[in-house]
Amino acid sequence: MESIRALLPRLTLRQLVVLSGIGVVLGAGGIATAAVLIFLGARGGTLRPAPEQPIAFDHARHAGELGIPCEFCHRGVETQAAATIPSLEQCMFCHAVVGKENPEVQLLAAHWEEGRAVDWVRVHRLPDHVRFVHEAHILAGLECSTCHGEVPTMKVVKQVENLNMGMCMACHREMSASLDCATCHK
Amino acid sequence: MPRLDRRHFIIGVVGAVGGGLVVGCAKPDRKSRVQSFVLAPEQSLQGQNVWFATASAHVDWGESVVVRTVDGRAKKVEGNPEFPINQGKTHVRSQAGVQSLYHPDRLKWPMRRRSRGSDDFEQIGWLSALDILAENFGPPRDSILITGRIGGTTARIASWLMNSLGGRHLVYEPLETTALRESIRKVFGVEQTPHFDIGNAHYVLSFGADFLGTWVSPVQYSMAYSRFRHGAGRERGLLTQIEPRMSMTGSNADRWVYINPGHEGAVALSIAHVIVREGLVGEDVWGAALEAVGGRDALARYAPEAVAGASGVSAEDIKTMAHEFASHQPGIAIAGGPALAQTNGSDAGAAVLLLNRIVGSVGEAGGVLPNPGPPRAVPLPMGPTPYSEFAALAGSASSQSIFVYDADPAYGLPEAAGFKRTLTEAGFVVSMSTFMNETSSYADLILPSTHPFEEWGDFAVDAADGRQVVGYQQPVVTPQTDGRSFGDVLLAITPEFTDDVLVSSETMHEAVRLTAINLFGDLDPTISPDENWIELLRRGGYWEGGAQPDQFSSSPAWSIDSLQAPSFSGDAPQFPFQLVPFETVSVGAGAEAVNPWLQAAPDPLTTVTWTTWVEINPHTAEKLGLKRGDLVDVIAPTGEKIRAGIYDSPVVPPDVIGVPVGGGREQGGRWDVGQGANVLSILSPQVDSATGALAWAATRARLQKVGKNRELPTFEFFDDPRNDEKGAPVKVTSE
Numbered sequence: 033m034e035s036i037r038a039l040l041p042r043l044t045l046r047q048l049v050v051l052s053g054i055g056v057v058l059g060a061g062g063i064a065t066a067a068v069l070i071f072l073g074a075r076g077g078t079l080r081p082a083p084e085q086p087i088a089f090d091h092a093r094h095a096g097e098l099g100i101p102c103e104f105c106h107r108g109v110e111t112q113a114a115a116t117i118p119s120l121e122q123c124m125f126c127h128a129v130v131g132k133e134n135p136e137v138q139l140l141a142a143h144w145e146e147g148r149a150v151d152w153v154r155v156h157r158l159p160d161h162v163r164f165v166h167e168a169h170i171l172a173g174l175e176c177s178t179c180h181g182e183v184p185t186m187k188v189v190k191q192v193e194n195l196n197m198g199m200c201m202a203c204h205r206e207m208s209a210s211l212d213c214a215t216c217h218k
Numbered sequence: 219m220p221r222l223d224r225r226h227f228i229i230g231v232v233g234a235v236g237g238g239l240v241v242g243c244a245k246p247d248r249k250s251r252v253q254s255f256v257l258a259p260e261q262s263l264q265g266q267n268v269w270f271a272t273a274s275a276h277v278d279w280g281e282s283v284v285v286r287t288v289d290g291r292a293k294k295v296e297g298n299p300e301f302p303i304n305q306g307k308t309h310v311r312s313q314a315g316v317q318s319l320y321h322p323d324r325l326k327w328p329m330r331r332r333s334r335g336s337d338d339f340e341q342i343g344w345l346s347a348l349d350i351l352a353e354n355f356g357p358p359r360d361s362i363l364i365t366g367r368i369g370g371t372t373a374r375i376a377s378w379l380m381n382s383l384g385g386r387h388l389v390y391e392p393l394e395t396t397a398l399r400e401s402i403r404k405v406f407g408v409e410q411t412p413h414f415d416i417g418n419a420h421y422v423l424s425f426g427a428d429f430l431g432t433w434v435s436p437v438q439y440s441m442a443y444s445r446f447r448h449g450a451g452r453e454r455g456l457l458t459q460i461e462p463r464m465s466m467t468g469s470n471a472d473r474w475v476y477i478n479p480g481h482e483g484a485v486a487l488s489i490a491h492v493i494v495r496e497g498l499v500g501e502d503v504w505g506a507a508l509e510a511v512g513g514r515d516a517l518a519r520y521a522p523e524a525v526a527g528a529s530g531v532s533a534e535d536i537k538t539m540a541h542e543f544a545s546h547q548p549g550i551a552i553a554g555g556p557a558l559a560q561t562n563g564s565d566a567g568a569a570v571l572l573l574n575r576i577v578g579s580v581g582e583a584g585g586v587l588p589n590p591g592p593p594r595a596v597p598l599p600m601g602p603t604p605y606s607e608f609a610a611l612a613g614s615a616s617s618q619s620i621f622v623y624d625a626d627p628a629y630g631l632p633e634a635a636g637f638k639r640t641l642t643e644a645g646f647v648v649s650m651s652t653f654m655n656e657t658s659s660y661a662d663l664i665l666p667s668t669h670p671f672e673e674w675g676d677f678a679v680d681a682a683d684g685r686q687v688v689g690y691q692q693p694v695v696t697p698q699t700d701g702r703s704f705g706d707v708l709l710a711i712t713p714e715f716t717d718d719v720l721v722s723s724e725t726m727h728e729a730v731r732l733t734a735i736n737l738f739g740d741l742d743p744t745i746s747p748d749e750n751w752i753e754l755l756r757r758g759g760y761w762e763g764g765a766q767p768d769q770f771s772s773s774p775a776w777s778i779d780s781l782q783a784p785s786f787s788g789d790a791p792q793f794p795f796q797l798v799p800f801e802t803v804s805v806g807a808g809a810e811a812v813n814p815w816l817q818a819a820p821d822p823l824t825t826v827t828w829t830t831w832v833e834i835n836p837h838t839a840e841k842l843g844l845k846r847g848d849l850v851d852v853i854a855p856t857g858e859k860i861r862a863g864i865y866d867s868p869v870v871p872p873d874v875i876g877v878p879v880g881g882g883r884e885q886g887g888r889w890d891v892g893q894g895a896n897v898l899s900i901l902s903p904q905v906d907s908a909t910g911a912l913a914w915a916a917t918r919a920r921l922q923k924v925g926k927n928r929e930l931p932t933f934e935f936f937d938d939p940r941n942d943e944k945g946a947p948v949k950v951t952s953e
Contacts, residue, residue, distance in 0.1 A: 083249065108263070108264055111263070112263040112264060112266065113263070113264070113265065113266065114263075114264035114265060116264050117252055117253075117254040117255075118254060118258075119254055119255040119256060119257055119258035120254055120255070120256045120257075121255075121256065121257045121258060122258065143256075144256065147256050148256070149253040149254055149255065149256055150253065150254050151251045151252075151253055152251065152252050152253070152254060153249060153250075153251055153252075154249075154250040154251060154252045157250050
């Protein structure tokens with residue numbers, strides 16, 4: 033004990049208690065302030081710049097210039113929870129013939145030849161405790177662009193809406209959809 | 219080590235904590251990746267379970283399962299809750315369906331042998347393979363198709379092909395049930411297995427039929443047995459099991475009676491004798507049936523006292539069983555396993571089944587009921603071809619072309635049958651299977667067949683529940699290999715041989731779909747035929763209707779006088795043991811050994827896994843100086859022998875040894891080749907005199923000590939009274 037005391041400044045017990053109290057108050061206040069600032073400043077936590085994809089797929093070319101409907105490739109969107117990423121086989125329905133001189137198409141064809149899946153970087157992602165079903169939203173008449181923005185104008189797709197709970201709630205209120213917690217939360 | 223003072227110690231601690239906080243609170247990498255499929259699975263809902271009803275991959279008695287798939291991968295097999303035969307339950311073998319589907323040793327593409335006698339195969343494409351098949355299978359050679367017990371549309375297409383070629387179709391079943399089928403034909407006058415209504419019976423008298431483990435339709439009978447024992451509002455049914463080696467059913471019986479093999483028929487007739495002599499059942503019940511099989515005079519020879527000596531069953535026991543059976547009606551008498559694998563097998567079976575007519579339980583609830591038969595377009599699984607026809611192939615092998623599918627006679631037929639030599643000498647051999655097997659190792663052309671979870675099919679249930687039961691099989695995943703279904707291959711080559719069009723479809727999918735729509739397309743008139751077809755697939759099949767009571771013949775077409783004494787291969791002094799091969803619940807007759815789950819599933823009675831063992835009476839073992847795990851050679855009169863470890867069991871009679879079948883595979887997968895020994899290979903070619911079926915329990919044997927001990931991999935630990943894990947043998951595979 034003597035050796036530890038030698039390291040500390042000489043304080044009376046009263047001074048020690050007061051200093052400890054000030055420390056606790058400042059610490060708790062700081063944490064609370066930081067939490068409030070983080071909460072207020074949060075934008076859903078998922079709004080990020082457009083990621084670099086392993087194959088530079090051009091949505092503006094396919095969905096914009098060529099006018100291919102979203103659901104032509106994202107075939108699960110009307111029937112299941114996930115909109116689904118198209119299989120390579122589906123890409124190759126066209127690209128076995130079309131655009132073979134394009135280096136990105138050649139990269140795609142190489143994956144197809146080798147039977148190797150493409151590791152796409154996910155652009156939109158909701159937290160694990162949310163159950164979002166595309167089918168219900170599309171059948172309710174929502175446009176893809178409501179959540180995903182004007183993808184036909186995006187050369188590289190990025191997230192444009194924050195997709196936080198406030199956005200979901202606002203839309204559900206407007207559309208008179210269910211506001212029960214269990215509707216969306218697992 | 220330098221001395222650490224306080225100052226540096228505190229600096230170090232503060233630094234470590236600070237560093238930890240910085241790293242721990244850093245922004246996490248939230249980049250998430252998502253993979254696209256190369257080939258999108260059909261009907262999948264990404265990340266969600268999709269269930270498909272289809273046929274079980276590993277049982278042939280007609281079991282419908284539902285397979286849970288996620289993103290096109292089969293994950294788990296469950297019983298189809300609506301299907302009447304298994305009602306949501308499965309046999310243990312069915313569970314292994316997903317394991318065999320993703321087995322790394324599946325045949326992946328067609329292969330051609332470069333030269334006879336070598337193991338040098340080259341990979342070829344399907345177009346070349348079908349060309350080779352079409353060129354070599356038909357005339358001028360004699361075409362012989364050997365399959366397992368196929369049925370449904372596949373069997374129709376196979377018969378179309380073989381009729382076109384004028385060839386023969388042999389159906390191979392390792393522990394063949396020809397004798398059972400013949401005895402059913404004789405006593406009830408039907409081809410289809412009747413409905414043994416165990417669930418409503420008050421007494422079951424079973425001669426060697428392991429109906430809870432392997433006999434005919436064990437899942438259905440196990441559920442019925444549950445009702446038999448403790449169904450609501452009924453008295454507990456009584457089970458007597460008479461057999462030369464205790465089976466799983468025997469271990470559940472109220473009374474287990476040892477019998478010398480081959481005397482089952484005599485004991486059954488002796489029970490009938492007591493019932494008739496003592497008038498335990500009125501003559502109006504049995505009079506006509508007994509008259510048809512020879513009358514009281516024929517039965518007179520089977521007094522209990524006369525039968526007791528040779529059979530090993532005491533006269534007292536026979537009388538007790540007769541009294542119990544007669545007084546607990548409705549009751550059922552059944553026969554199977556070693557009781558029918560004798561030189562008098564089918565007559566012994568007829569004698570046992572006759573008991574049902576003696577006590578009047580035929581056509582009664584809780585007795586033996588007729589099944590209504592399948593629709594004509596979906597035939598029942600074909601009955602096995604007797605062994606004698608396989609043995610006869612050796613005569614003209616060089617002029618034959620042999621096409622083997624879903625069968626492995628080179629493994630299952632005794633060496634004495636000379637079938638391997640037949641394959642070596644045959645003009646052309648093609649084998650189609652999911653895995654390499656002994657037969658395919660002799661083939662000139664090997665075709666990979668799809669797994670049952672990858673194909674279309676239909677099946678009618680033989681041992682149905684009194685209704686017409688048809689099941690459907692659909693692919694639950696896209697094929698894992700470049701395999702094709704047997705039906706698709708036949709549909710591709712048959713038009714090469716004939717202009718007659720029996721099945722106009724080009725694929726099994728179409729053939730099965732059109733057959734189903736023709737049969738059941740208007741089942742629900744409010745929806746279209748195609749929607750009815752989808753509904754059949756969703757439910758897994760169709761089960762309706764009932765049998766007419768007059769489907770059984772009015773009286774048996776059999777004579778008591780035809781029952782002969784059994785004969786055995788090998789004389790008793792030189793070969794002191796009766797060799798009783800038996801089928802285990804999990805590995806079966808060998809084809810399932812490829813699945814490690816099934817190899818590792820313990821035998822219910824001995825708990826042995828992964829290997830072959832020799833069950834022997836403990837006193838006999840002591841007399842011979844053998845203890846558990848001692849290796850012995852089991853030598854048959856043929857001179858053939860196998861090597862396995864001793865398992866001393868008090869429920870094996872002194873002059874009997876029991877050996878499970880299914881081990882000792884030389885070809886297959888990485889987990890079955892070299893495990894255990896193949897007892898079928900050493901059997902003598904004894905046959906049932908009435909049918910030519912292999913009498914696979916009519917061989918005697920002797921034991922020869924090897925002088926080594928190898929601990930058996932069991933789940934029980936007799937050496938330790940506390941039954942803890944001390945000394946527990948653990949099976950470790952090399953993989």
